[in-house]
Amino acid sequence: MNASPTFMDRAGALFHRYANPGRFLKLGAALQPWLTWPAIVLTLCGLGWGLFFSPADWQQGDSVRIMYVHVPCAWLASSGYAALAVCAVLSLVWRHPLADLAAVEIGPVGACVTATCLATGSLWGKPMWGTWWVWDARLTSVLVLFFLYLGHIALIRAFDDPQRGYRAAAILALAGAVDLPIIKFSVQWWNTLHQPDSITLTGAPTMSHAMLWPLLVSTLGFTLGFAAIVVARLRAGVMEHRIRSLLTSPRRGTSVNATLAESGAQELAV
Amino acid sequence: MTHLPYILAAYGLAGALALYLSIGAALRLRRDRARLATLEAARGRQPVDGQTETGRAGVSA
Amino acid sequence: MKRKTRRLWLVIACVAGLGAAAGLTLSAFSSNIVFFMTPSQVAAKVPPADRTIRLGGMVVAGSVHRERHGETPVNSFEVTDGQAAVTVQFEGILPDLFREGQSVVAVGSMTPGGGFAASEVLAKHDETYMPKEVAEELQKSGKWDPKFGPPPNAASWNAMTAKDAKTSSRGS
Structure with a gap:
């Protein structure tokens, strides 16, 4: 256990150096345009390419174009939850305040993306498979992921003491991360109606390059868009945190109490 | 195009979601920035627990 | 051991335990999870x-x-x-x-x-996505008949564009 504490110290110092909430406001403001504009451009290019210029599939015809929105959403649904799990570790081990605020903001965005993944998958399944929904391992495990997101959103806001909510939600996020490999490998471990992955790390993609490129562009665009929205929400979240602490801090002597602070908040909110 | 309604519904859904999330985030950011600026101005720009510097960075962004 | 280190190991142990439990449960119920019988x-x-x-x-x-x-x-x-x-x-x-x-x-x-x-x-449908022209070309050149199974190795055709397919079919 000689090496561990120094690693822990260094890792902790690194997080606090580069990711404390105050520093994050500066970093986030600088980063925002570099996320937002490429996200808009790449998403529009990818979707336009997919919708109008990429070829139709030999057996699915034009329905294959749903892939260009469905696959990026599916990728982000899993990645968003992985990000929640990373925040959970940072929160549980290092008690990092920014990780808690990030978890609050990632949850709803991830849930929206997962819902879109399920809905677009349904819209794809009806004309191709002949059904809106089946209870196969892939579809069911993604539905479970959606409920995990909903549970996380509810749990992190459920307590009067936010710290308790952060702790409980972090535990849920870590436990739920077990679902991620299940989603990934469900199409290999069990026979499912959902087809296996076309793009793998080990083999050539079983997809024409004329479809692969627009898919990669729109996936990159969606990913940057997800990051841009999360960064914007997190900046707002940090500011709200600061506003709350300014309003409740008894700086002007002990006479300033919570009621005064609250009336101030109402004035500002109007 | 075959199955055009399904394709349009999928793209429409994704577009609506993207607009909803991004406009929501932008409005929230603008509102919070204004609130924080008002609040810090009301405090007479006194250093608040050493946080004023970062607070201003957020405001000016 | 410092508190943070202890917490890290605790988290790792919990995740490993939970993962093992989930893995065992899934492998036990594996036959119920399959969507269809062959x-x-x-x-x-x-x-x-x-x-x-x-x-x-x-x-x-x-x-x-x-x-x-x-x-x-x-x-x-x-x-x-x-x-x-x-x-x-x-x-x-x-x-x-x-x-x-x-x-x-x-x-x-x-x-x-x-x-x-x-x-x-x-x-x-399988995980293969190819333009109509490429599929037709593969069938014409006798490399693949969709009636008898999955398409050939993707590396042989996935760089092929609709244009390539047209020119090669004209040449053949």
């Missing part, structure tokens, strides 16, 4: 006629018979996994993707004669 599984242990099962496999080339009894189309086709084949009867409209050589999942139950009466047929 024809050879059905042949090895014929399920009772009153049980609804899902049968999945490839439609055998040349086995599809489509008839019409008044308004309702009546279809019969064989489904195989390469080792065994089961004849499926289905009254209703088949999905657009249904064809010989396509993977399908039929929902229904076994009939006393060893056949399968389907109440629903779902088409299962």
